[in-house]
Amino acid sequence: MEFRIAAVVITYNRLELLKQIINSIKEQTHKPDDIIVVNNSSNDGTSEWLESQTGLTVLTQPNIGSSGGQYTGIKYAYDNGYDWIWVMDDDVLPNKNCLEKLIENAEPDNILAPLRYNSDGTVFFNEAVSYNLKNPFKSFWNEIISEKHLSNKFILVEGLTFEGPIFHRSLIDKIGLPEKNFFIFGDDTEFFIRAKQAGFKSLINTSARLNRLIPYVSPATQFSWKNYFVIRNLIAIDVLHGNIFVRLIRPFRYLLVWLFRCKSIKDIKTVFKAFWNGYFYQHSD
Template sequence: MSIAAIVITFNRLELLKKTIAGLRAQTQSIDEIIVVNNGSTDGTVEWLAENGDIFVVTQENVGSSGGQYTAFKTAYDRGHEWIWAMDDDVVPRPDCLEHLVANIAANKVVAPLRYSLDGTPFINDTIEFNLTNPFSNIWKRLLKKEDLVSDIIPATGLTFEGPMFHRSLIEKIGLPEKKFFIFADDSEYMIRAKKAGFSSYIISKANLDRMLDAPDLNKEFSWKNYYIIRNIIAIDVLHGSFLVRWLRPYAYLISWLRKASNKSDRQTVIKAFKDGYFYKSDN
């Protein structure tokens, strides 16, 4: 069994060092650590060059989605059977991989239970997506504290913070949507995985610590909102029912136009709507 741990990084050298230390400390051996460096300028290139046990791919900053695309492809092309994916702002606890490996199967995606900075479980995974009802949003049910009593929790919407899967997943559904840049690339990928017959689970005893607080993307308008709006609409267009494809994008358009406070923001919303509505997948 060959396992590759893949990490995406961009200008977070001090956090990256902690992620790599966490990987090196695993009780279950990792055959190769692969780091995709999205054009970092903070000394990451030099530090990675000093670490001979890391296979490095350096590219321009194509966002976390483009980084995951490259990392998935690199691990697959290098012949690894199992792939363990994460960003540079998480640290797996020493027995995290051991617990994941104890629950793997070729038709399953397994992921750790994540913990916040305050030491409490990070309740942000999607248990089930809504791809049929146009009058409700895409997140049908999120993980709740009462779900944590189970050792194995079915969850369709795993994030790219620690999922482990067999290379056959890539063979069947392809690679992440690199054009997403940021936001919801993991949701879109897991929807594809479910449609292809893969089941997905959170393993409660496999734990991973987040090193940053989750940003409140709805707090104020920023350049990230373009990708949030476009990508959610693109998921509806790619995977939603007939009514979801034709109705819900307009609901998102109206909702975000109400949040936009100036002409520039409104133009961003309209562009995101158009680009999402006519999005074409590379897969």
């Protein structure tokens, strides 16, 4: 049975990395039918470079973050009838046979993702085997993948990121599009929680490889403008998907934890604003 695949890449001011990922997608052993690039109004020469390329569908919009880019790109692929949608940011590099490996076991009810590697060749252990949406006194992350899971061809998880998964258009039929207003952080988490709730399985195919080009920095290690979105979106996920105890208690735990990390009045104001906007967050669509 024939099917059509669209690759979706979100970019903002990472021209040199974007060149690498586009080249990698074009050289896949199983080539997608289209490469959709969502340009969040980059100002580093990306727009000019994209105009000079062939074989791309370029969508340019204001910078509404990675979440807004994923929303636009996935919506375009869905509206234009693609059967499978392969999504990623501009700071990852799939191996040449990555897509081929992913679609070997593609079924409409399965979301397939590659195993991610750090730039030093080590496995990037970050996906959640399971989330905790029931106990407000424990971490949101129940279990993260580890060495013990690598002997399996497929790892069943609840959490994936928008770094290389491929899913069938029926997923959008069932759960809708990603949260476009999350801007950064957690839009993929929230999206795949909805996927699980709708009966879809998220599987990491350990024979499919994707390489991360930028080292991971935990948002908890430093206070920056990004922390507003981290705090707001974590609280929003609890409010949208947690049981009544999680909804009523854990947001206040986040509030206290982040207040202790504040180093200025500005930080304190950011935390309270994030708490308020997360606690009363509503789905974008």
